[in-house]
Amino acid sequence: MENNKKQDILRQFPSVQSILQDNAVVKLAKFFPREFIKEKIEELIKSERNKIIDLLNSENGVTAPDNFNFTLDYFVKKLLDGLNNFSYSLKKVVNGTGVVIHTNLGRSILPERALKNIYRISSSYSNLEFNLAEGKRGKRYSHIEYLLKKILKCEKALAVNNNAAAVFMALSSFCAGAKKEVVVSRGELVEIGGSFRIPDIMKASGAQLVEVGTTNKTKLQDYESAINENTALLLKVHQSNFRMSGFVYAPSGGDIASIGKKYNIPVMEDLGSGSFVGLEKFGLPYEPTAQEVVDTGVDIVTFSGDKLLGGPQAGIIAGKAEYVDMIALNPLNRAFRIDKMTLAALEAVLFEYLDTERAVKNIPTLFLLAQTEKEIRKKAVKLLNKIKRSKNIDKNSFSFKIVEDSSIVGGGALPDYKLKTFALSIVHTKIGASGLANFFRGCNTPVIGKIKNGEYLLDMRTVSEDDFNDISDAIALIPK
Structure with missing residues (x-):
């Protein structure tokens, strides 16, 4: 098409200002910032302009400008349709992966009581750091310490923003000042999610790492032999995200605590995915609970709040009062402290x-x-029946069936154990499993x-009945 005709078509586009002044768009200002609306209009005009230019430059380009009708109403409708489906970048998703504590999908879902408490505390002023009984400044950790002491039977406790911070702050506290050594088994120098490694955390905290034993076997005397005048801490790290089997041995936290008492050296155990409930209740293999670890006599135990505990992201530090108090005085506590929303949820x-x-x-x-x-x-079965009853789903394009499958705990807990589950298999006549996965991820409520x-599966262990409408709506949108 000649250049002047192309310009005739593009001149049909309304200005950004004229769209902003439309009554329907003006009403949007009640729900969205004006600058945001303006940016969306500019993006829409640019997108439509590029589509037309590509079309006119193509071999099959349209030759008459009156084939297009880019009125003000056209752009207003496109804008309204787009903003009706607006969502923030952080979205609710349907977890059909079968990974219960899925780090990439936000780990633990909070219970209703926690959600209500977050709203109650966040929507008003609170006594976050105010002692109501004495009428003066209080401590934020008091709102959770009374519960942790009761549940764990420990002397003192506090919480920071995650378990890596808890470990880092504790190591920094024990090794403050002159170069101090921390003794740990070679078989426990683990790497956790995001490539964070225990040796790196120790180095950054100022602690001097002293490795003892071998990868597969560490004995109690290995710890004892490494103790000298520079030893500040004996550290045990729970192998929560991997397993070793065969010719292996590692002393318990309680055994190491006995050595610590003998030489008057504190002992700390990083439990990782800390749990308050024995997993055997669910038919899962044994994992030590936080209460059991405290009861072994170790001086400090650290663990996560958003893994097996099922709470918000937090790192719990519990144990002997003299050591918890020392850690609480660390200047890093100011940087790592949890906010009122986390405290509300955790309590x-x-x-x-x-x-x-x-x-x-x-x-x-x-x-x-x-x-x-x-x-x-x-x-x-309930989800499958809902899909079969839907009039919006083209049954001829799909094959649905329930299949046996396996779930995992996630969050670094019990990495080698599978839980029996059932999944809904979704097969499309024209779209492969990868194509279905891509489509579902692009829905208003993404389905993962x-x-x-070769089949696309939704593991029903992690799918709730509240997700059924989102799944059914997503399937209905898939093209034939």
Whole structure:
């Protein structure tokens, strides 16, 4: 097409200002910042302009300018349609992966009590650091310490923003001043998510790493032989995200604590995915609980709040009062402290643990782990029946069936253990499993599943009935 004709078509585009002044767009200012609306209009005009230029420059380009009708109403409608589907970058997603504590999908879902408490505290002023009884400044950790002391039977406790921070701050506190050594087994120099490694954390904290034993076997005398006048701490790191089997041995935290008492050296155990409930209740292999570790006699134990505990992101530090107090005085505590929303959520979650049976029912992470195969299959059948009844889904383009599969705990816990589950298999006549996965991720509420044996699967362990409408709506949008 000649250049002047191309310009005739592009001149049909309304100005940004004229779209902004439209009554329907003016009303949007009640819901969106004006600058945001302006940016969306500019993006829309640019997108439509580029489409037309590409079309006119193509071999099949249209030759008459009156084939296009870029009115003000056209752009206003496009803008309204786009903003009606607006969502923030951080979105709710459907977890169909079967990974209960999925780090990439936000780890633990908070219980209803925690959500209500977050809103209650965040929507008003609070006594975050105000002692109501004495009418003066208080300590924020007091709101959770009373519960942690009761549940763990420890002398003192505090919480920072994650377990890596808890470990870092504790090491920094024990090794402050002159170069101090921390003794740890070679078999426990683990790497956690995001390539964070225990040796790197120790180095950054100022601690001098002293490795003892071998990769597969470390004996109690290895710790004892490494002790000297520079030893500040004996450290045990729980192998939560990997397993070694065969010719292996490592002393327990309690055994190491006995050496610590003998030489008057504190002992710390990093439990990683700390749990307050024995996982055997759910048919899972034994993992030490935080209470059991405290009871072994170690001086400090650290663990995560958003893994097996089922709470918000936090790092719990619990143990002997003299050491917890020392760690709390570390200047890093100011940088690593948790905010009022985390405190509100954590206090509510900890409160549930005053009754273990109640905790299993009300804390989503525990509830998902406790589901029976029968309950999961029943949920799968219910979703399948909903899909079959939908008039918006083209049944001729799909094949649906319920299949046996396996879930995992996630969050670095029990990495070698699979939980029996059931999944909904979705097969399209024209679109492969990878194509379905791409499509589902692009929905208003993204659906995240897994691909196995060339089939797209939704693991029903981590899918809730509240997700059924989102899944059904997503399937209905898939082209024939």
